[in-house]
Amino acid sequence: MSAAPVSVSAPPAAAARAPWPVQAGLVARRWIVDGFRLPWGLGVSVIQPVVWIVLFGNVFKAVTQVPGFGHTSYLTFLVPGILMMTMLYSGAWAGTGFIDDIRSGVMDRLLSSPVSRSALVAGQLVQQLLLSLIQGVVLLLIGWAAGARYAGGPTGMAIALVASLLLAAAFCSVSAAVALTARDQTALIGISTLVVLPATFLSTALMPVALLPHWVQATARYNPLTWATELARTAMSPSIDGRVVLTRGLLLLALAAVTYAWSVAAMRNYQRSL
Amino acid sequence: MSPTPAVEATGLVKTYPGGRGRPPVRALDGLDLTVPAGTVHGLLGPNGAGKTTTTKVLTTLSTASSGTARVAGHDVSREADAVRRAIGYVSQGTGADPLLTPRENLVMAARLRGAGRSAASERAEELLGRMGLHDEAGRRTGTLSGGTRRKLDVALGLVDAPRVLFLDEPTTGLDPEARASMWQEIRALAADDEVTVLLTTHYLEEADRLADAVSIIDHGRVVATGSPAALKAEIGGASLEDVYLHHAGRAWDAEAIR
Numbered sequence: 409m410s411a412a413p414v415s416v417s418a419p420p421a422a423a424a425r426a427p428w429p430v431q432a433g434l435v436a437r438r439w440i441v442d443g444f445r446l447p448w449g450l451g452v453s454v455i456q457p458v459v460w461i462v463l464f465g466n467v468f469k470a471v472t473q474v475p476g477f478g479h480t481s482y483l484t485f486l487v488p489g490i491l492m493m494t495m496l497y498s499g500a501w502a503g504t505g506f507i508d509d510i511r512s513g514v515m516d517r518l519l520s521s522p523v524s525r526s527a528l529v530a531g532q533l534v535q536q537l538l539l540s541l542i543q544g545v546v547l548l549l550i551g552w553a554a555g556a557r558y559a560g561g562p563t564g565m566a567i568a569l570v571a572s573l574l575l576a577a578a579f580c581s582v583s584a585a586v587a588l589t590a591r592d593q594t595a596l597i598g599i600s601t602l603v604v605l606p607a608t609f610l611s612t613a614l615m616p617v618a619l620l621p622h623w624v625q626a627t628a629r630y631n632p633l634t635w636a637t638e639l640a641r642t643a644m645s646p647s648i649d650g651r652v653v654l655t656r657g658l659l660l661l662a663l664a665a666v667t668y669a670w671s672v673a674a675m676r677n678y679q680r681s682l
Numbered sequence: 683m684s685p686t687p688a689v690e691a692t693g694l695v696k697t698y699p700g701g702r703g704r705p706p707v708r709a710l711d712g713l714d715l716t717v718p719a720g721t722v723h724g725l726l727g728p729n730g731a732g733k734t735t736t737t738k739v740l741t742t743l744s745t746a747s748s749g750t751a752r753v754a755g756h757d758v759s760r761e762a763d764a765v766r767r768a769i770g771y772v773s774q775g776t777g778a779d780p781l782l783t784p785r786e787n788l789v790m791a792a793r794l795r796g797a798g799r800s801a802a803s804e805r806a807e808e809l810l811g812r813m814g815l816h817d818e819a820g821r822r823t824g825t826l827s828g829g830t831r832r833k834l835d836v837a838l839g840l841v842d843a844p845r846v847l848f849l850d851e852p853t854t855g856l857d858p859e860a861r862a863s864m865w866q867e868i869r870a871l872a873a874d875d876e877v878t879v880l881l882t883t884h885y886l887e888e889a890d891r892l893a894d895a896v897s898i899i900d901h902g903r904v905v906a907t908g909s910p911a912a913l914k915a916e917i918g919g920a921s922l923e924d925v926y927l928h929h930a931g932r933a934w935d936a937e938a939i940r
Contacts, residue, residue, distance in 0.1 A: 425767070426796045434793050442781045445822070513775020517838060520741040520771040522763050523794050682744040 425522045432524075435531025436538075439505060443535065453539060457494040457547040461554055464490065464614065476618045484558075487551040488568060488640035489613030492633050494543055495572050496607060499579030500600030502536045503587025510591055510678075519679050526672045533580055533668070540576035544569045559646035567653060568640035574660035575636040581667035588674035613637045635659050686755045688846045688878035689717035689740060694749035696735050696902075709735040710746065711902035717880055717895075719845075722872045724893035725882040726926070732902040733882040734774065737850050740880070741771040754845045767795075770839030770847045774854070776831055777838045780824030784815050784834045787823060791841045809837040813867065829860025836867065846878045847871065853888060861888075868892055886922040896922070898929055905929040 426434070443450055465483045472482050479485040509515040518528060548565055552558065558565055587596050608614070610624055611633040617625055628634045639656040642649040696710040710732050717723040725733045738744035740753050742762040751758045754768035771777075778787045788806035797805060810819045813833040818826050823834060832852060839847055849868070853861040869892060871877045883889055889896045890910050897907040906913060906929040913925045 425763075426794055431794055434790055438779060438782065438790055441786070442779065445781045511775070512780070513773045513777055514779060516738075516743055516773040516775065517771060517777035517791075518794075520743045520766060520769070520773075521791075521795060521842075522766040679743065680745065682738060 425524075428524055428527055431527035432531040432534065435528055436534035437531075439532050439535035440538065442505075443539065450539075453498050453543055454546050456497065457490055457543060458550050460490050460493065461487070461547070461551055465554060468614070471615075474619060476616075478616055478618065481556065483551065483554055483556040485616070485641070486614070487548065487556045487558075488644060489611075489637050490551070491544055491547055491568065491572050491640060492575055492611075492636045493608050493613050494547060495540055495576040495636070496579055496604050496633060498540065498543060499536065499576050500583055500597075500604055502532070502580035503583035503585075503596050504593060505532060506584060506587045507591060507593050507596065515678075519682075525675045525679070529581075529584060529668075529672050529675050532584065533577060533671075536580040537573050537576055540573055540580075541569065544572045558644040560644040560648055564644040564648065567643035567648075571636045571639040571643070571657065571660060574657070574664050575632060577664040578632060578660065578667045581664070581671040584671040585667070585674040588671070588678045591678070607631060607633050611637060632660065632663055686719065687716050687752075688719040688721075689715060689723075689751070689753055689880060691715040691736075691740065691751040692749055694736065694739060694751060695747045696732075696739060696744065697747050709902055710739070710749075712749070713899070713903055715897055715904060715907075717846075717878060719878050720872065720876045721894040722868065722879040722881060722892050724889035724896035725880065725899055726884070726886065726889050726896050726922070727899035728884060731899045733884075733899055734850055735902075736899070737771075737773075737848050737880070737882055741769060741848050742766055743771070767842070768845045770842065770844035772835045772839040772847070772849045772852060774850045776823075777835045778823045778831065780822065782823060783820050784823055784826070784837070785810065785819040787834065788837060788841060791838050795842045797842075805841060809840055812840075813837045814863075827860075829856050829863070832856060832860070832864065833867070836864070840871075840877075844877065846880065849879060849881045851882055851884070853883070853885065865892055886926070890922050898926055900930040 464486055469482055471477055472480060506515070548558070560567070583596065583600065586599055590596060590599070610627045611631045612620070612628055613633055617628065620628060635656040639653055639660070642652045692714055694710045694713040695708070697706040697708050700706045713732065713736060715736070725736060727733050735744065739746045740751055740758060742758050742765050745759060753765045756764040756768065758765050778784070782790070785806050788809055789802045792802035792805045793799070810816050813836065815830065815833055815837065818830055823831060836849070836852065839849070852868070853864050856864065865888070868879060868881065872879050881892065893910065895907065895909050896913065897904045899905070906925065908916070910922055914920065914922070917925060917928045919925055919928065
């Protein structure tokens, strides 16, 4: 076995540690490769939004005839909402990778090596955002094929996708933070389910604000899903409302930053609890 | 060989919250440990004695509640990063991503620690050769046998040419053949490469065969330390079992004591 007298004491490189972006890139690459080797997960995450478009688009078709709906095509109205809903549903799973690593022992090895804690978190987030971007693009294409029209053109679509990534970043970070705090798959799934479904219905993702009951209207205003949906809706409409884009965009950006900081703190707290 | 001990721990205490009104658990209770550089040192004790907690504190994974420890000359709490650069840690679990191949795991580990692209692949090939993993290098780690995966774990621990290598129960769950091959590898590390090896095990035979010195841990303290031969001679016993019985005051039964 030890035929070749290879010295283990000759360091491969003098560098003390890889620069932060390289570390984060390597971590991202690992999760991306892992993702492609589990084609089930990848497939489901692309098919899921398609199913929603078809189901919601058909079941609620008649809603355009309700007085006060204010849109002629439910599908055109719906696509931005489904886009944001998709970010929530797939983001909820983002933390599971950390739980797998904690259980297997990979996390122990990483945390006892000179690797930046924030790079471990950021790298995984980058992979999640790439996945979200793919989902978003597929969803817009399927929506268009089904009959939705995006008057805002390519610019509008790009703005909508950026908004969806900000929402995804926030939600993935929350999922990572919960995973690193609870360290339990069942708890993560339970908490996510508890949050995601009410969040969807307490927003304007599926129904215009005018048709929502008063208490839902009041709650929906503070729901990040509403911010992102309204941003995307105006961006893809014939007349983009710059004020909505700016205010909702800043809110989403702030939320993403705060939740990211929380997930990094959760990584450090995890180690402190060992 | 440097005169500074590879590991020097004094009065390590580690308490964990007991939870729900129960008193805190004292996993380490004033543990002292000195491991001279270039030796293989065995930490022996039943499950729950504090072996893994000791390893976690010394590898900077966990922080001691009190006491001090230096590894490779650096303080584990004040100079954690310097310690991390000088050590390799093979935990009880696996360190490898099951979806990546052994080669990919090794290259990623080397690059995370600062090696360039080509240096990292070179290093990976070196370690694959050394551990006899060339045939499995391109298969997914999750599909490999337990013995092969354990060798990969050790290779991952060696990726940055550590001065001190921590092996937490490296042969638990391995068949006799895989265990013998792992022993050979551990001996070679210390003999040929001057790596200090701190090995936890609850196999007395393993400690007897591999370790230059052992420390017997019980209830979070070292109750006896010395070379296996000296410990046996001291009490006139024939085996490390006798030594354990003498110092811990109860029979060695790793599985029963939990």
